[in-house]
Amino acid sequence: MKWKIVFLLLTVILGCSKSDVMNQKSPKIVIAHRGASGYLPEHTLETKAMAHAMNVDFIEQDLVLSKDDIPIVIHDIYLDDVTNVSQIFPNKKRNDGRFYVIDFTFEELKTLNVFERFDPKTGKQVYPNRFPRGKGSFRLHSLQEEIELIQGLNKSTNKNIGIYPEIKAPEFHQKEGKKLSEIVLKILSDYGYKTPKDRCILQCFDSKELERIRKELHTELFLVQLIEFPEETKKLDYFATFADGIGPWYRQILDKKVDEKWTFTPLVSDAHKLGLKVHPYTFKADQLGEFSTFNELLEILLIKANVDGVFTDFPDLVVNFLNEKK
Template identity: 25%
Template sequence: MTRTSPLVIGHRGAPGYRPEHSRSSYDLALAMGVDAVEPDIVVSRDGVLVVRHENEIGSTTDVAEHPEFADRRTSKTIDGERLTGWFTEDFTWDELATLRCRERLPKIRPASASFDGTQPVLRLRDVLDLVRAGSLEQGREIGVVLEIKHATYFAALGFDVVDLIAAELDAAGWAGGELPIVFEAFESTVLARLRERGLPGTYVYLLEAAGSPYDLVAQQGAHAPTYAAMAAPAGLDGLVGRVDGISVDKSMILAPNRRGHTAGPSRIVGDAKDRGLLVFTWTCRPENAFLIPQFRGRGGAAAFGDYEGEWAVIRDAGVDGVFVDHPDIGRRFFVA
C-alpha cells in the first residue's frame, strides 16, 4: 500500500521532552506513535555499540562529575575536527554504564533538563529490545533507523563497525528482516560494506548541506566530492543502485535566500525521486532556534515559531520520511 504521508521518525527518541537517547526518550517516542526511532551508534573500548549522538560525551552525560574519569579528558581529531572532552572509545561498557544522560540543550529545553542524571546510557541492544517490545505491545511494526557514526575513524582504531553491527543484529534477532530497519551514514563506504554482508534493510545516504564525506576525504584528500555535488543530478545518478535513498539537511529543501526566506522546495526531492530514490530530511524542530529566519517568532530561541509554515514546505516537497524531536507534534502535522 502506498503511503500518503511521510514516515515520522523519533530523532534520538523524543528529545524535545527528554534527554536524547535516554530510556524515557525512546519510551515516549513509542508511546506517541512514531513509525521508527533513530539511535546513533558509537563504540566503547571493549567493542560495545553505544547509543550516543557522538563519541564525545561531555555534553550529553555527567562524565565530568565523575572524579574517577577526570584523567580520561583529552583532545582528539575526529573526522578532521579537533575536539576536547571524553570519548566512548576510552571507556569500557561497564564504565559507561555508570554514567547518566544529560540534556544537550538545557537553555532551549529546560523541562527536558529536569530529567538530567536519572537515566543510564544505553546500548544498541537496549534500543532494539525496546522497539521489539513496543511493536508487540502496540500490535504494529515499529522500525529502527540506525545511524552509524565515524566508521572510518573507528576503523583506524581497529574496530570493524560492520562486524559489530552484524553480530549485534543477529544476537538481538533483528538480522532476518522481521522488523523494518534502515541503515544510514554520512559515509557511503560503510553502507556498501553492510550491503555486501547481505543484511536486509533500507540503505540511506546522509547528505550534509556543506563539506565532503570524511571517508572519501580520507581516501582522496582534496579531490573528494562534496555533498553538494552528490545532491546534484549527476551525483544522484551515481547513487542509483548503490543506496535506496538519501537523507538531507532540511536547509537543502528549504534553500533559504540571504534574507532567510524560502521560495518553496528546491529541486532535490524531485530529482532524487525521479531516480527512484527515497528522500528523508532532518530535523524538523518547532523552536525558533532551529527555524529559518522567515518562520521565527517572538519569545526567544526556546519559543515555538511558525514551524507549521516551515514544515509545510517540507511536506509539500513530497519527502518520504521526517526526523522530529517532538513526535506528537510531528504526527499531528505530517500524518494525513
C-alpha cells in the first residue's frame, strides 16, 4: 500500500497521469541536431528515424521554402553543400554562384541526392570521419513528411518525442516575397502543435521575426531565441518579453579556467532569473575543442553550468550520459 500512496502523492504534486510519472525522463532535454547527424547525413528522414530510436526528447527541423511554398527540411537557403544540385541543374545557379532552395519546386528538389556536408569549392567533406560522401541514397523532404514520420513513430513505439523547427533566414524569404513563418505555423497547427504542451519548440536567430511570431501571429508555442553574437547575450530582458528560452553557442556560457576548473559567464543564471530555459548548441563528439572527452564537455555544461538541454549531433551519447546521472 505504501507505494500506492507515494504514487498518488507524486501524481498530485507533479500534476500528471500514471503513465506520465512512469515514463518521466530527465528534466534536461536532448535535442537531436539535424537528427542523429553524427552518424547519417543531416536532415534526412533516415537520420531522424535514427534519432527517434535513440530516445531523444526533441528532433530539430531547419526550414526553408521551395519555389512552390513547401517548407523544406534543410539547414541553409543553399543546396550546393549537401546535394548534387550542380550536376543535375548546372544552369540554375544565381550570379553569386550558389544554388538556392527557393529557386526549385518541391518536385525538382526531390530529384536531388543528399550527401554528408562538404565544401562545394573543394569537394572535401566537412567531418571526414562521418558517413562517407556519395554513399547511400538520401533525399530532401518536406516538414509535413517529417512530422508524419515522427508522429507515426510515436504511435508505433508509444513515445512522445517532440519537434524543434527553426525559421531560417526570415528576412531573405520576406525579400523574396515569401511568408515562411505564416506557412510553417499553419502546418504546425494542422498537425496539432498549437500550445506549449504540444511537444513543439519553435526557434529562430532573428529576434524581430520571433517577436513578430509571438505578438503579431499570436502563437502560443514555446519559443526559443537563438543567440549567435556576444552582444545578444545582453538582451535577455528583451528576449523575455516574447520568448520562453534562449539557444546560445555553448562557448558563450564558458568563461575561463581558474585552478584548472571552468568558471561561467552569468548567462545561464541571468536567463533562469527571467524564467528562460537555456538550450546551447552544438555538442559534437568529433569536435571537442578544449575538452579531452565528450563526457567532460557534458559534465561541465549540463551539470555544472546547469543548462536545461543541449543540441547535439550525437544524441545517443547524451542520452546515455543523462541516464547514468539519474
